[in-house]
Amino acid sequence: xxxxxxxxxxxxxxxxSPELRGKVGHVEIRHDDFCAHWLGRPCNxxxxxxxxxxxxxxxxxGR
Numbered sequence: 001x002x003x004x005x006x007x008x009x010x011x012x013x014x015x016x017s018p019e020l021r022g023k024v025g026h027v028e029i030r031h032d033d034f035c036a037h038w039l040g041r042p043c044n045x046x047x048x049x050x051x052x053x054x055x056x057x058x059x060x061x062g063r
Contacts, residue, residue, distance in 0.1 A: 004043035006031065013049040020051060026059045027051050 006029050014020060031037045032045035 002042070004037070005045060006037070006043040006047045006049075009047055009049050013051065017051065025051060026055045028055050028058075 028050040030048040035045035
């Protein structure tokens with residue numbers, strides 16, 4: 001089974017962020033405009049993955 005690109009990028013991001021281990025938080029994945037994700041197909045772009053306190057606040061505040 002082939003994983004969508006965003007899962008590979010997310011796994012690499014989490015592996016490189018030991019401060020996130022054992023915590024629950026929000027993750028924002030920003031797909032490129034040309035990504036097949038927008039057409040209901042598996043991601044084929046190199047998305048930006050954002051985590052951390054600023055992203056958590058963004059979703060907790062509803063903005």
